[in-house]
Amino acid sequence: MILKIFRMEHNRFVPEYKTEGAAGMDLCAAIDKPITLKPLERHLVPTGLKIELEHGYEAQIRPRSGLSIKHGISLINCVGTVDEDYRGEVCVGVVNLSNEEYTIQPDERIAQMVIARVEQAKIEVVTELSETARGEGGFGSTGKA
Numbered sequence: 129m130i131l132k133i134f135r136m137e138h139n140r141f142v143p144e145y146k147t148e149g150a151a152g153m154d155l156c157a158a159i160d161k162p163i164t165l166k167p168l169e170r171h172l173v174p175t176g177l178k179i180e181l182e183h184g185y186e187a188q189i190r191p192r193s194g195l196s197i198k199h200g201i202s203l204i205n206c207v208g209t210v211d212e213d214y215r216g217e218v219c220v221g222v223v224n225l226s227n228e229e230y231t232i233q234p235d236e237r238i239a240q241m242v243i244a245r246v247e248q249a250k251i252e253v254v255t256e257l258s259e260t261a262r263g264e265g266g267f268g269s270t271g272k273a
Contacts, residue, residue, distance in 0.1 A: 131187075131243060132180035136217060139176025140235055152190060152240030155220060163232045165224035170204050173220045173238055181212040181243070188242040189220060195238070200226025203239065210241075 133142060138160070143153035157163070158176030165171055181187060189208035195201040204221035220239045224230050232238060262269070 129182055129185060129243060131182075134178040134180075136176045136178065138174065143177070143241060152242040154192070154237040155189070155218065155239045155241055157220075157232050157234060157236050157238045159232070159234050162234065165201070165222065165230050165232065167224055167227050167229070170221060170223045171232075173222055173232060175218045175220060177218045178215055179210065179218060180215065181210070183212060184245055184247070185212055186210060186244055186246045187218070188244055189218070190240050190242060192237060192240055199230050200224060200228075201230055201232075201238075 135142065136158070138158045139156075140158070141156045143155055145153050155175045155177070158174045163171055163173065179187060187210035189203065189210065191202045191206070202223055202225055204223045208221065210218055218241075222232070222238060
């Protein structure tokens with residue numbers, strides 16, 4: 129799979145896998161001045177990147193675990209999707225879930241991007257579904273242990 133990346137003027141970094149076994153590549157904040165997020169505040173942060181995916185792939189934009197656990201910084205929609213036909217700038221919707229302000233610095237790694245295969249389902253409307261042992265049980269119906 130080849131991921132084509134177009135670097136916009138305000139981008140200084142190309143995403144890269146930091147280790148041989150990494151699933152995601154880091155995305156950096158392509159900003160000229162810091163952005164301070166108050167508790168529960170949201171902001172759309174540019175990455176300065178446009179991408180072209182091959183047919184049958186998506187880019188998943190995910191939170192960075194270190195920012196989440198250490199500072200409460202996550203993504204507004206938890207995991208964002210960049211569709212294969214999107215050609216605009218990849219931006220990251222971040223949210224501060226902590227009780228303290230957090231400042232995003234220029235070029236800071238703010239999210240990670242995972243490339244994944246996708247398949248569009250064929251839709252079939254039916255009048256009933258097959259039975260299973262679980263049935264309609266959900267939301268904790270299988271217990272804690």
